[in-house]
Amino acid sequence: MLELKDVKFSVTDAEAPDGKAMRMIIDGISFNFERGKFYAITGPNGSGKTTLARLIMGINPTTSGSIFFEKKNITTLSITDRARAGIAYAFQHPARFKGITCRDLLSIASGKTDEDELVEIIKRVGICSYDFLDKHVNSELSGGEIKKIELATTIARNPKLAIYDEPDTGIDLWTIEPMVYLLKKEQEKYNTTTIVVSHNRTFLEAADSILLIRDGRIAYTGDMKGVEPILMDLSLCPFGEFLEGGKNAECFR
Amino acid sequence: MLSALDKKLLKAVANLEDIPKGAYNIRKNGKLMGREVSANIIIDTNEDGTGIIVNIKPGTVNESVHIPVIVSQAGLHDVVYNKFIIGKHSDITIVAGCGIHCGSSESQGHEGIHDFLVGRGAKVKYVEKHVAMGAGKGKRDLSPTTRVFLEEDAHVEMELTQLGGVDEANRVNEANLGPRSSLLITERVMTDFRQVAISKNDIVMAGQGSRSNLVSRSVIKGNSSQDFYAVIEANAKCFGHIECDAIIMDNGVNQTIPALKANHPDVELTHEASIGKIANDQLTKIMSLGLTYDEAVNWIIQGFLK
Ligand SMILES: Nc1ncnc2c1ncn2[C@@H]1O[C@H](COP(=O)(O)OP(=O)(O)OP(=O)(O)O)[C@@H](O)[C@H]1O
Numbered sequence: 001m002l003e004l005k006d007v008k009f010s011v012t013d014a015e016a017p018d019g020k021a022m023r024m025i026i027d028g029i030s031f032n033f034e035r036g037k038f039y040a041i042t043g044p045n046g047s048g049k050t051t052l053a054r055l056i057m058g059i060n061p062t063t064s065g066s067i068f069f070e071k072k073n074i075t076t077l078s079i080t081d082r083a084r085a086g087i088a089y090a091f092q093h094p095a096r097f098k099g100i101t102c103r104d105l106l107s108i109a110s111g112k113t114d115e116d117e118l119v120e121i122i123k124r125v126g127i128c129s130y131d132f133l134d135k136h137v138n139s140e141l142s143g144g145e146i147k148k149i150e151l152a153t154t155i156a157r158n159p160k161l162a163i164y165d166e167p168d169t170g171i172d173l174w175t176i177e178p179m180v181y182l183l184k185k186e187q188e189k190y191n192t193t194t195i196v197v198s199h200n201r202t203f204l205e206a207a208d209s210i211l212l213i214r215d216g217r218i219a220y221t222g223d224m225k226g227v228e229p230i231l232m233d234l235s236l237c238p239f240g241e242f243l244e245g246g247k248n249a250e251c252f253r
Numbered sequence: 254m255l256s257a258l259d260k261k262l263l264k265a266v267a268n269l270e271d272i273p274k275g276a277y278n279i280r281k282n283g284k285l286m287g288r289e290v291s292a293n294i295i296i297d298t299n300e301d302g303t304g305i306i307v308n309i310k311p312g313t314v315n316e317s318v319h320i321p322v323i324v325s326q327a328g329l330h331d332v333v334y335n336k337f338i339i340g341k342h343s344d345i346t347i348v349a350g351c352g353i354h355c356g357s358s359e360s361q362g363h364e365g366i367h368d369f370l371v372g373r374g375a376k377v378k379y380v381e382k383h384v385a386m387g388a389g390k391g392k393r394d395l396s397p398t399t400r401v402f403l404e405e406d407a408h409v410e411m412e413l414t415q416l417g418g419v420d421e422a423n424r425v426n427e428a429n430l431g432p433r434s435s436l437l438i439t440e441r442v443m444t445d446f447r448q449v450a451i452s453k454n455d456i457v458m459a460g461q462g463s464r465s466n467l468v469s470r471s472v473i474k475g476n477s478s479q480d481f482y483a484v485i486e487a488n489a490k491c492f493g494h495i496e497c498d499a500i501i502m503d504n505g506v507n508q509t510i511p512a513l514k515a516n517h518p519d520v521e522l523t524h525e526a527s528i529g530k531i532a533n534d535q536l537t538k539i540m541s542l543g544l545t546y547d548e549a550v551n552w553i554i555q556g557f558l559k
């Protein structure tokens with residue numbers, strides 16, 4: 001239902017001596033996401049996971065390649081049009097506002113203003129307190145609280161394709177299992193194609209398929225069993241990149 | 254009788270559909286248009302006939318006074334001096350505001366100088382809205398001065414709004430806080446085209462244990478400009494905060510100058526100020542919920558000024 005064809009994203013490299021060299025951030029990703037499946041995207045920090053999600057949502061423009069959603073080429077569509085077509089994205093670092101409450105955000109996300117219906121939505125994401133609706137989405141919210149609201153606004157859209165960018169960061173340990181359960185339930189009930197960017201084992205285990213991104217490319221796709229040794233390897237030597245290029249250093253792995 | 258235009262202006266400044274209930278004083282084009290007093294709220298014209306004195310008896314609770322001003326006469330510059338004497342332990346709402354309708358090329362304006370003497374333990378909510386409309390090309394000026402004296406344990410909340418149509422505004426807010434009194438001012442101003450708005454705030458924390466919070470939100474569109482000055486001077490152990498945020502759109506210009514003066518070692522004074530465009534992450538978030546760019550801008554601004 002979502003097909004990426006040799007998608008690339010590059011930026012001008014500020015550190016290049018002539019200031020003109022390009023830096024590839026997404027370096028030719030092709031993949032076909034099937035309807036109603038649950039995908040996990042993982043990979044080291046800075047490997048391009050968020051950038052890939054932003055390319056799908058239309059926040060970043062693709063440098064080359066194309067994106068098809070339900071067989072339609074959406075490569076040049078705006079964020080708005082992609083949202084209206086049924087794509088939703090829960091940001092890794094959600095925006096904070098002045099003068100905007102959780103109720104305001106949920107109302108535009110869902111198109112509903114009725115109190116009971118909004119309460120239904122926050123219950124769906126496991127928020128049990130009603131006064132949450134009148135909380136201001138400003139800098140006073142805790143990191144975990146704002147991630148929950150972000151999740152709620154995404155689910156409130158009843159999207160065909162939902163992308164969650166590290167929904168578990170800042171969330172207390174005991175809420176992660178229920179969150180996985182919640183996203184699985186949404187996926188099953190509404191046949192939502194679900195993509196979760198995560199470093200968390202629980203999410204990886206819940207996925208039908210895992211994509212491992214490294215240096216802007218897909219380094220592996222498959223299940224937990226296959227990805228585990230690679231992840232172990234990556235974590236053994238987190239400075240591998242630097243050491244590999246060094247003359248006097250060696251990385252044993 | 255109220256004309257259709259009067260009604261429109263009253264609705265805009267005081268949210269009134271018709272003549273209000275309770276005490277009121279409506280001033281139109283520099284003259285008294287209607288007045289009603291209540292058992293606890295007395296309104297008199299002052300000695301030299303330049304304004305009114307509103308006297309609220311001690312212990313008056315749950316009552317309101319409406320004192321809207323309408324200026325619809327071409328070329329008129331109306332100046333008014335009003336005084337509010339609020340008896341101790343009363344709890345009241347005062348709705349003021351001025352609506353200008355300009356139909357010609359002559360300039361029109363209103364200058365309201367309001368003094369508040371807020372008695373011990375009294376609670377006041379003051380709501381003031383400024384609106385200008387009409388197809389005329391004449392300049393519309395609205396320059397209010399508000400001076401508030403809070404006796405001990407008094408509490409004042411002021412909501413000051415100017416959301417468009419005013420070409421030139423020079424606002425002055427002054428306050429003097431007695432022991433344990435508190436003051437909350439929220440000011441919201443939106444300017445567009447070549448409009449100019451200046452707001453000067455001087456708050457003196459005279460009494461021990463007093464608290465003040467000044468919140469200003471500005472939206473500056475077109476080629477308009479806004480200057481915001483705020484000074485909190487603390488002369489006793491107290492708590493004071495200034496928070497001013499300005500969103501700039503188009504070619505708007507803004508100057509925001511908060512200042513804190515401590516003349517006592519036990520003061521706690523803070524300020525936060527920000528000027529900038531609407532943040533990109535806010536816009537992308539709202540667009541990802543299905544709004545267009547323009548809709549998202551509007552939605553964010555409306556929330557900001559709410
Ligand atoms: N617009 C941009 N301009 C310049 N560099 C960018 C831009 N967007 C992303 N990058 C860089 O691209 C790399 C990948 O960033 P991205 O946020 O996609 O990583 P990530 O895999 O999501 O990492 P994390 O696990 O830390 O969230 C980073 O080095 C980042 O600094």
Ligand SMILES: [Mg+2]
Binds near residue numbers: 049092165
């Ligand atoms: Mg990321």
